Amino acid sequence: MAAIKYRLIKKDSRTNARLGILETPHGVIETPVFMPVGTQATVKAMTPEELKEIGATIILSNTYHLYLRPGHKIIEKAGGLHRFMNWDRAILTDSGGFQIFSLSSLRKIKEEGVEFRSHIDGSKHFFTPEKVIEIQNALGSDIIMSFDECAPYPADYEYVKNSMELTIKWAERGKKAHKNTEKQALFGIVQGGIYEDLRKECAQRLVEMDFPGYSIGGLSVGEPKNVMYDIVDLTTEYLPENKPRYLMGVGSPDDLIEGVIRGVDMFDCVLPTRIARNGTVFTSKGKLIVRDAPYAEDFSPLDEECDCYTCKNYSRAYIRHLFKANEILAARLATIHNLYFLIKLMERIREAIRQDRLLEFKKQFFKKYGYKEE
Numbered sequence: 001m002a003a004i005k006y007r008l009i010k011k012d013s014r015t016n017a018r019l020g021i022l023e024t025p026h027g028v029i030e031t032p033v034f035m036p037v038g039t040q041a042t043v044k045a046m047t048p049e050e051l052k053e054i055g056a057t058i059i060l061s062n063t064y065h066l067y068l069r070p071g072h073k074i075i076e077k078a079g080g081l082h083r084f085m086n087w088d089r090a091i092l093t094d095s096g097g098f099q100i101f102s103l104s105s106l107r108k109i110k111e112e113g114v115e116f117r118s119h120i121d122g123s124k125h126f127f128t129p130e131k132v133i134e135i136q137n138a139l140g141s142d143i144i145m146s147f148d149e150c151a152p153y154p155a156d157y158e159y160v161k162n163s164m165e166l167t168i169k170w171a172e173r174g175k176k177a178h179k180n181t182e183k184q185a186l187f188g189i190v191q192g193g194i195y196e197d198l199r200k201e202c203a204q205r206l207v208e209m210d211f212p213g214y215s216i217g218g219l220s221v222g223e224p225k226n227v228m229y230d231i232v233d234l235t236t237e238y239l240p241e242n243k244p245r246y247l248m249g250v251g252s253p254d255d256l257i258e259g260v261i262r263g264v265d266m267f268d269c270v271l272p273t274r275i276a277r278n279g280t281v282f283t284s285k286g287k288l289i290v291r292d293a294p295y296a297e298d299f300s301p302l303d304e305e306c307d308c309y310t311c312k313n314y315s316r317a318y319i320r321h322l323f324k325a326n327e328i329l330a331a332r333l334a335t336i337h338n339l340y341f342l343i344k345l346m347e348r349i350r351e352a353i354r355q356d357r358l359l360e361f362k363k364q365f366f367k368k369y370g371y372k373e374e
């Protein structure tokens with residue numbers, strides 16, 4: 001029996017959007033889904049109960065960070081990541097490839113693996129596809145990622161081609177090393193930069209290896225939005241309909257809608273939690289920097305149309321005050337709201353697919369939010 005089961009419930013009649021159900025060992029997930037990021041075994045400023053309250057069904061954590069601190073062996077001794085962080089719904093762990101390239105200094109990429117220095121204390125480490133699988137097996141996450149190289153943007157064709165070849169080899173080695181297939185679903189990660197032929201080749205070769213799900217990596221790394229959208233469009237074309245597609249590191253409200261339209265089922269992004277801590281929140285009429293002066297005597301909620309705990313109980317003036325006073329509650333109230341906003345957005349997207357009016361929903365949301373149509 002495989003660790004996860006994806007069922008395609010309905011395809012949108014005019015786009016590549018899909019309504020699906022993803023069954024995992026830690027609960028059922030309705031897709032398309034937004035996954036809050038909990039890199040170091042916590043979604044910053046949120047308790048698991050608050051995450052459940054806002055409707056989160058799956059969260060992310062990270063191999064690179066948890067290996068460095070507190071160490072995957074300690075988490076294994078604690079009974080695994082679910083037990084350690086008191087989260088009994090689904091967890092997806094990223095493999096660390098991306099974090100090594102974005103966080104650590106002194107990296108040496110070889111066929112065998114990647115040598116890097118910890119961003120915490122400069123100690124030297126060596127990740128291989130086998131090591132990364134072993135760490136994720138110890139963490140016990142429900143969905144785990146292959147070890148990949150996320151090519152930088154921009155990068156020339158030769159570099160991306162070699163990098164993609166390495167990602168394929170590492171995916172094969174990781175798949176061989178992964179024994180716990182009943183409990184943990186290993187996804188392949190499609191790379192290939194912005195090059196159509198490399199994306200097609202990478203997707204086809206990963207599909208031949210028959211993973212239970214596929215991530216689209218190497219995007220949301222600084223490329224223009226329309227380039228990202230085009231690469232997503234062409235990559236999903238080569239991925240099987242009956243398996244989930246996960247667009248890594250995305251995103252903002254417009255990116256979520258555009259990604260769903262192009263056939264993506266799963267998303268994660270640090271944006272909602274990160275900007276919340278800096279006092280920027282999503283609202284149905286666009287982003288709002290609540291710490292700004294105009295809100296000093298604005299006693300309305302962050303968003304008139306939002307029914308989250310924050311919007312039901314606190315005013316912009318109060319939340320602005322908390323930010324100005326550097327109070328911890330500021331980050332908590334803004335984070336609750338931002339995560340709820342995106343999780344609610346996904347719920348409205350799923351409803352729009354059900355009613356076959358996704359494009360109308362996009363038009364209406366974009367107009368109100370202040371986005372210009374692509």
Ligand SMILES: Nc1ccc2nc(N)nc(O)c2c1
Pocket residue numbers: 094095096097098099145148149150151189216217218219220221248249250
């Ligand atoms: N934008 C991103 C975010 C996370 C990623 N994780 C992995 N493993 N690979 C990528 O290409 C990513 C890209």
